[in-house]
Amino acid sequence: MQVSGSDFLARSKPLVRKLIGLLSTDYGQVSVLGTDTRGKTYMVSGTGIEINDYFLVERGFVVRIHNGVNYSEYSFNELSEEKLPGIVAEIKEKLHKTAPEITVNAYDKFEEEEITKQFFSEAEQDPEALSPEVILRSLTRVRDMAAALSDQIVNFRTSFNYIHVSKIYLSDKKDLEQSYLTCEARLFCIAGRDQVIKSAYRAFSGMKGCEVIRELECHYKDVVEDCIRLLDSKPAKPGMYDVICAPDITGLIAHEAFGHGVEMDMFVKGRAKGAEYMGKQVASPITTMHDGAAAITHMSSYLFDDEGTLGTDTVIIKDGILRNGISDLLSAQKLGTAPTGNGKRQSFERKAYTRMTNTFFEEGEDSYEDMLASIRFGYQLEGLYSGMEDPKNWGIQCIAMLGREIVDGKFTGNLISPVVMTGYVPDLLKSISMVGGGLDLEGAGFCGKGHKEFVKTANGGPYIKAKVRLG
Amino acid sequence: MLERIRRILMNQKDITGYKICETRTQSNELFFIRKNVDMDRAKTVHYFKVTVYVDFEEDGQRFTGSSATSLHPTMSDEELEKAIREAAFAARFVKNPAYPLEEAGAQYRVLPQSTFAKESLPYWMNEITKAVYKNDRYDKGGINSCEIFLERIDTRVVNSRGVDVRDTKYKCMVEFITTWKEEGEEIELYRCLEFSDFNGSQIESEVERMITICQDRAVAAKTPALEHLPVILTREAVREFFGYYYSKSNALSVYNHSSSWKLGDRIQGTAVKGDKITLTLDPFLKNSCYSGGFDSDGHALAPVTLLDQGELKGYAADIRYAHYLKVPSTGAITNVVVKGGSKSAGELKKEPHLMVAAFSDFSVDTLTGDFCGEIRLAWYFDGEKTTPVTGGSVSGNINELHHEIYLSRELWRDNNFEGPELVKLMKAAIAGVTE
Numbered sequence: 001m002q003v004s005g006s007d008f009l010a011r012s013k014p015l016v017r018k019l020i021g022l023l024s025t026d027y028g029q030v031s032v033l034g035t036d037t038r039g040k041t042y043m044v045s046g047t048g049i050e051i052n053d054y055f056l057v058e059r060g061f062v063v064r065i066h067n068g069v070n071y072s073e074y075s076f077n078e079l080s081e082e083k084l085p086g087i088v089a090e091i092k093e094k095l096h097k098t099a100p101e102i103t104v105n106a107y108d109k110f111e112e113e114e115i116t117k118q119f120f121s122e123a124e125q126d127p128e129a130l131s132p133e134v135i136l137r138s139l140t141r142v143r144d145m146a147a148a149l150s151d152q153i154v155n156f157r158t159s160f161n162y163i164h165v166s167k168i169y170l171s172d173k174k175d176l177e178q179s180y181l182t183c184e185a186r187l188f189c190i191a192g193r194d195q196v197i198k199s200a201y202r203a204f205s206g207m208k209g210c211e212v213i214r215e216l217e218c219h220y221k222d223v224v225e226d227c228i229r230l231l232d233s234k235p236a237k238p239g240m241y242d243v244i245c246a247p248d249i250t251g252l253i254a255h256e257a258f259g260h261g262v263e264m265d266m267f268v269k270g271r272a273k274g275a276e277y278m279g280k281q282v283a284s285p286i287t288t289m290h291d292g293a294a295a296i297t298h299m300s301s302y303l304f305d306d307e308g309t310l311g312t313d314t315v316i317i318k319d320g321i322l323r324n325g326i327s328d329l330l331s332a333q334k335l336g337t338a339p340t341g342n343g344k345r346q347s348f349e350r351k352a353y354t355r356m357t358n359t360f361f362e363e364g365e366d367s368y369e370d371m372l373a374s375i376r377f378g379y380q381l382e383g384l385y386s387g388m389e390d391p392k393n394w395g396i397q398c399i400a401m402l403g404r405e406i407v408d409g410k411f412t413g414n415l416i417s418p419v420v421m422t423g424y425v426p427d428l429l430k431s432i433s434m435v436g437g438g439l440d441l442e443g444a445g446f447c448g449k450g451h452k453e454f455v456k457t458a459n460g461g462p463y464i465k466a467k468v469r470l471g
Numbered sequence: 472m473l474e475r476i477r478r479i480l481m482n483q484k485d486i487t488g489y490k491i492c493e494t495r496t497q498s499n500e501l502f503f504i505r506k507n508v509d510m511d512r513a514k515t516v517h518y519f520k521v522t523v524y525v526d527f528e529e530d531g532q533r534f535t536g537s538s539a540t541s542l543h544p545t546m547s548d549e550e551l552e553k554a555i556r557e558a559a560f561a562a563r564f565v566k567n568p569a570y571p572l573e574e575a576g577a578q579y580r581v582l583p584q585s586t587f588a589k590e591s592l593p594y595w596m597n598e599i600t601k602a603v604y605k606n607d608r609y610d611k612g613g614i615n616s617c618e619i620f621l622e623r624i625d626t627r628v629v630n631s632r633g634v635d636v637r638d639t640k641y642k643c644m645v646e647f648i649t650t651w652k653e654e655g656e657e658i659e660l661y662r663c664l665e666f667s668d669f670n671g672s673q674i675e676s677e678v679e680r681m682i683t684i685c686q687d688r689a690v691a692a693k694t695p696a697l698e699h700l701p702v703i704l705t706r707e708a709v710r711e712f713f714g715y716y717y718s719k720s721n722a723l724s725v726y727n728h729s730s731s732w733k734l735g736d737r738i739q740g741t742a743v744k745g746d747k748i749t750l751t752l753d754p755f756l757k758n759s760c761y762s763g764g765f766d767s768d769g770h771a772l773a774p775v776t777l778l779d780q781g782e783l784k785g786y787a788a789d790i791r792y793a794h795y796l797k798v799p800s801t802g803a804i805t806n807v808v809v810k811g812g813s814k815s816a817g818e819l820k821k822e823p824h825l826m827v828a829a830f831s832d833f834s835v836d837t838l839t840g841d842f843c844g845e846i847r848l849a850w851y852f853d854g855e856k857t858t859p860v861t862g863g864s865v866s867g868n869i870n871e872l873h874h875e876i877y878l879s880r881e882l883w884r885d886n887n888f889e890g891p892e893l894v895k896l897m898k899a900a901i902a903g904v905t906e
Contacts, residue, residue, distance in 0.1 A: 051561040052539040061544040075514035094513035132561040135712035238902030397845035420843040471864040471902025
């Protein structure tokens, strides 16, 4: 089925056009992004059930104006014929009013191309057409089956979220509209024995519908098994190890190592070392890395970003050489590059920054069996917990759920946890010695800029072999 | 709008209760690159979050189903009705054990008005900017970029049991990056300040402190392999560390079996060598963006002690989970106060140690107690000299080491946390960069 557009945004278009007209008498360039996001979160655990609106639900507008020197923005969520004069008055009263002694960066007006375009994503099963009872029944069934597997399970949780995003972008030259549906489902297990408590999870996501819930049935046993075995896990002895990264950890490395590292608003601030390394080798020659809303269909695929720029496919690293960065509109103007459609906002209330979309390493030619056989002592790292970027100094911190011990090319059954991987980005990327086939992305989590501005991204790649420091 | 929503709720025969949280936020925002404004923003947004409750009985057991939905001011009456009807329908399938709603009649403490209320938001934006940049006066480094957000938030909570309470809060966030360059490459550090009242000198000194420690990172050596060396956590990491105790003593965690802590437990064990932890929740903590007289249920808040000298005295419990665990409801309070320890900062730093000034991200798993963080800057004291170091990581498990931790007498306050400036861990693992 094709995802439907927003009636509200369609109804609002004439008023938004009128607002643009009113503001255009005072400001050189005016654009408006309108959003209408619906979504629900469903959760079933041994101790409770929840059905609530997803926290990304919103409906509002952000106006961007060129104030004669640079750009200013105003976000609001009340729009009617009667309120238009008030909105215009607020914009005039509140924007571009800093004290005269505070200096301001200048930006030219953007040269926009005339464009009218729409995008509506496809999905198999529409969650908005299903009764909450049906969704809860599916989640409860899997939860009950999982909880029955071991008396060491303290709690088991299944959850499902859907986000139906609708946006319009209007300016004197652009008329863009898009609506897309993304869904995510999770298995989360807590197990305990004596004083030890551990958790394990698996998440499934994509630009798809309720069909994502089916994946829970295929994997709940694995999650329970991992969680029980984690009760006997030990932390890794600090040191350097040969590791195989599962696709979610490959994606985490891509994201933290060179995703954040090539966000070009950081180039403008002089906060990214990547700017000095364009055209230079930063990774093993067998690695190629992409980012882009149009690079693949997943959680962060769209027609246009939150500044009205069409999404693209950016090749960041080609055969180990750093080739391109990703950018929002303002950064691209400052740097004299073409915008890549990576200007994203946490919500209509927030500023647009350069953000990742779908970030992944291309698949390679090595077989997984050869990769495993090549390791004398090491670990296979799985389960993305968190990561932290350091684009300026290229430090990296990644936390994984577990590491499976490998001795002489075979799994021993021992697990390590927690797994903390730190290091220097080029050392880590240059250490990639094998890249497997297949490509798997995951986007159930969120990406922050520093410690805020959370947006949806997807990350992934194939299995890779690398040498990393675990602590 | 609130009356429109209330009218629709009253006409819903299926629901047995409701709660409406209304917020109206006005903000001004400035985004700087070095000393120049790169963009300015403002916003005025109005939200209504409605929770509907449905009481029902099955097989002799009583349930309270609920579902929360966001209602937008641009919704027509038909859209509002549809959203509320759908939430009411969904709530029928949410089989949670019955619990009561907050009742009217509580006495709410009114907090003193913020200084921010005395002038307009743009006025304060300029004052904050001046304070942030006052000490940015060095050639080799300073503020690389900064974002300032100042919000006025008007909140009203109304429910079907007659609760109707409102307040006005101010929330300021100053996020800045400092950089420094010596002979090697330029380095940077991150800091985010949050507060509800203006204190210019505090902003100025925090910027100065970050510039100063940035200088140390610029000349830092790689962290060596350091076994069996005490680790001293500072400031933000200290707050994260005590977040574990806050989470474990939350009634929700206990009810969900994420915490096995029981009232009367000596959570640091019975043979404590170091300082015992005393942790209270103070909803009236000065200059916290999270201070207030009521929570999102409309529950009247008051200070409460959770841990006293290492013993669990109470749970942090909102009305639902307090009812489930049959303990008093404290409401949802997020201001944490930890009492200082027996030793001064100087005494804690006397023996060889690694004191971490900044992590990339100090992460604590509130389920397991595992913690870790990549070192952006630490000071390694070998007993004679102090060397700034960078890289590598610190990790460990709180349960395995909190029988011997030492808290500084000196306190530190940052938004919703007040506690020891330093915490000394005797058995954390350090992964050095040089082997």
